[in-house]
Amino acid sequence: MKIWIVWLPNVWKSTLFNALTNSYSAPAENFPFCTIEPNVGIVDVKDPRIEKLAEISQPKKITHANIEFVDIAGLVRWAWKWEWLGNKFLSNIREVDAIVQVLRYFKDADVVHVEWEVNLMRDIDIINSELIFSDLEKIERILPWIKKKMQTTWDKFLKREVEILELIQQTLEGNKLANTIVDQLDEQDMKLIRSYWFLTIKPFVYAINVWQDDIPNKDQIQKELQEKLQSPVVIVCAKLESEMMGMEKDEKIQFVSELLEIENIENIPTLDDLITLAFDTVGLMYYFTTGEKETRAWTIKKWFTAPQAAGVIHTDFERWFIKAEVVSYVDFVNYGWWNKAKENWKLRLEWKDYVVQDWDIIVFKFNV
Numbered sequence: 001m002k003i004w005i006v007w008l009p010n011v012w013k014s015t016l017f018n019a020l021t022n023s024y025s026a027p028a029e030n031f032p033f034c035t036i037e038p039n040v041g042i043v044d045v046k047d048p049r050i051e052k053l054a055e056i057s058q059p060k061k062i063t064h065a066n067i068e069f070v071d072i073a074g075l076v077r078w079a080w081k082w083e084w085l086g087n088k089f090l091s092n093i094r095e096v097d098a099i100v101q102v103l104r105y106f107k108d109a110d111v112v113h114v115e116w117e118v119n120l121m122r123d124i125d126i127i128n129s130e131l132i133f134s135d136l137e138k139i140e141r142i143l144p145w146i147k148k149k150m151q152t153t154w155d156k157f158l159k160r161e162v163e164i165l166e167l168i169q170q171t172l173e174g175n176k177l178a179n180t181i182v183d184q185l186d187e188q189d190m191k192l193i194r195s196y197w198f199l200t201i202k203p204f205v206y207a208i209n210v211w212q213d214d215i216p217n218k219d220q221i222q223k224e225l226q227e228k229l230q231s232p233v234v235i236v237c238a239k240l241e242s243e244m245m246g247m248e249k250d251e252k253i254q255f256v257s258e259l260l261e262i263e264n265i266e267n268i269p270t271l272d273d274l275i276t277l278a279f280d281t282v283g284l285m286y287y288f289t290t291g292e293k294e295t296r297a298w299t300i301k302k303w304f305t306a307p308q309a310a311g312v313i314h315t316d317f318e319r320w321f322i323k324a325e326v327v328s329y330v331d332f333v334n335y336g337w338w339n340k341a342k343e344n345w346k347l348r349l350e351w352k353d354y355v356v357q358d359w360d361i362i363v364f365k366f367n368v
Contacts, residue, residue, distance in 0.1 A: 001067050001068065001097050001098075001278075001279070001282055001284060001299070002067075002068040002070065002095075002096045002097055003067055003068070003069055003070070003096060003097060003098045003099070003100055003205075003278050003282075004069075004070045004071075004096045004098075004099050004100065005017055005069060005070065005071050005100045005102055005207075006099055006100070006101060006102070006127070014039070014071055015238045015239070015241075015242050016102060016207070016209065016236060016238040016241070016271075017039060017041065017069060017071035018242065018245070019238060019241035019242050019244075019245055019271060020041060020043050020069055020271050020274075020275070021041030021042075021043060021069065022245060038070050038071065039070065039071040040068060040069070040070050040071075041068070041069050041070075041071075042066050042067070042068055042069075043066060043067050043068075043069055043275055044064035044065070044066050045064055045065040045066060045067060045275050045276065045279055045286075045297070046064065046272050046275070047064070047065075047276075047297065049288070049329055049359070050062060050064060050288065050295060050296075050297055052333055053288060053290045053295045053329075053332070053333075053361070054290075054295045056290070056332070056333070056336055056337065057290045057291055057292065057295050058292070059290065059291065059292060059293060059294050059295045060292070060293055060294065061293065061294040061295075061296075062294070062295050062296070063294060063295070063296040063297065064297055065279070065284075065286045065297040065298070065299045066299075067275060067278060067279060069100075070096070095197055096202065097202070097203075097282045098202055098203040098204070098205060098278060098281055098282045099199070099202050099203075099204050099205070100204075100205045100206075100207050100274070100278060101124070101127060101204055101205070101206050101207065102207045102209055102236075103120050103123055103124065103206055103207065103208050103209065104118055104120065104123065104209055105118070105120055105208050105209055105210045105211075105214065105221065106118070106209060106210055106211035106214065106239075120208075120225075121228070124206075124229070128177060128200075129175075131177070131199040131200050132172045132175065132177065132200055134199055135168070135172055135178065135198045135199055135200050135201075136169065136172045136173070138196060138198070139165055139168065139169045139172070140169075142165070142196070143162070143165050143166070143169070146158065146161065146162055146165070147162060150162065157192060160189065160192060161192045161193065164185065164189055164192060164193055165193065167181060167184070168181070168193075168198065168201070172200065177200040177201075177204070178198055178200040178201040179200060179201050179202060179203060179204065182201060203232075203281045203282055204231050204232075205231070205232045205233075205234065205274070205277055205278050205281050206225065206229055206231055206232065206233045206234070207234055207235075207236050207274055208221060208222070208225060208233060208234070208235050208236065209236055209237070209238050210235055210236070210237050210269075211237070211239065212237060212239065212240055212259075214237075215235075215237060215240075215263060215265065215268055215269065216263050216264070216265050218235040218269055221235060222234070222235050232277050232280075232281050234269070234273050234274045234277045235269040235273070236269055236271065236273075236274055237268070237269055240268070241270075241271055244256075256268060283301055283302050284299055284300070284301060284302065285299075285300060285301075285302050285356075285358045286298055286299050286300065286358070287300065287309060287356050287357075287358070287359075287360040287361070287362050288329065288359075288360070288361045288362070289313075289361070289362060289363070290332075290361060298312050298313065299312070300312055300356060302358075303355060304355070304356050305352065305353060305354060305355055305356070306321065306323075306324040306350050306351070306352060306354040306355075306356060306362075306364070307321040307352050309324075309356045309362070310324070310364040310366065313364070316366070317364055317366050320366040320367045321352060321364065321365075321366050322365045322366055322367055323349055323350065323351055323364075323365045324349070324350045324351075324354065324362050324363070324364050324365070325338075325347055325348070325349060325350075325362065325363040325364075325365065326347070326348045326349075326350050326354075326360050326361070326362050327341045327346055327347050327348070327360075327361045328346070328357075328359055328360065328361070329359035329360070329361060330359070331344075331346035332346075332361050338363075
């Protein structure tokens with residue numbers, strides 16, 4: 001899965017990316033457009049369940065599910081018109097699964113805002129407008145050509161393609177994102193327009209970048225913005241994450257413990273929250289395999305059947321699938337191993353029509 005981090009300059013977006021990837025690969029100076037070329041980082045989806053399975057199986061190797069995050073330059077007004085190199089950046093984010101929009105909530109006179117004042121809802125309107133204008137420009141360019149082609153060729157799929165493009169055009173002209181009407185499109189419809197790589201049809205995740213002083217109010221901030229935006233929202237503190245980046249594990253645990261006591265709060269926002277939310281937003285999940293050689297999380301779509309899930313490991317597994325032996329995570333942990341789960345009737349045999357569930361631990365049986 002590939003996710004792009006995008007927003008206006010000087011929201012500590014690159015600092016957030018550095019913390020996500022636990023590196024300093026993205027420049028994070030205090031001036032606009034210090035990020036010109038995209039920075040790419042592969043990030044593990046940290047899940048305590050896989051660590052628990054590893055404690056039981058004692059494997060030689062642990063493999064997490066992962067996400068590819070890409071950091072690009074901040075957008076500005078009129079980016080879709082090629083101003084400030086913006087259109088180049090917009091073209092960079094077309095072939096992705098989702099867009100994380102980092103929004104500046106914090107106020108700091110030493111970090112200059114590109115619009116000279118912090119206004120989160122205005123910033124949302126700026127960036128969404130750039131994406132809308134970019135998609136509209138594309139539709140206005142291709143739609144007349146497709147309609148002209150329809151006059152000489154009868155093709156029911158081409159007719160449906162025009163209907164979808166006109167629906168998206170109407171939505172964008174109403175200043176709404178195309179992802180607000182995806183529930184009106186089926187899988188075949190999405191395939192017809194996939195090659196256009198519309199920006200606004202992708203799922204959005206809003207990452208609200210707060211200062212440490214805002215952390216005690218993070219739940220209230222998240223709830224209010226979730227209601228306003230009607231999209232997934234997660235609270236992050238890039239500055240705090242960057243401070244913890246160079247710490248050893250024990251030092252980090254002590255730092256967080258002291259912070260919780262000082263702020264009198266139960267938990268702090270972490271980048272794991274962002275990673276998990278992004279994973280879920282694009283409709284992905286994972287199942288586990290575990291044994292002496294490896295404990296691993298395998299990424300699949302939420303609606304995958306057992307043969308499709310097996311095909312993620314190897315295409316022959318899907319082709320020659322016979323059955324799957326399945327134990328839920330809870331039962332596996334409670335009984336401590338396959339044999340114990342089987343003795344207590346917690347191991348199930350599932351066949352080709354079985355839809356894999358999150359937390360499933362599976363052994364596939366196939367014939368080659």
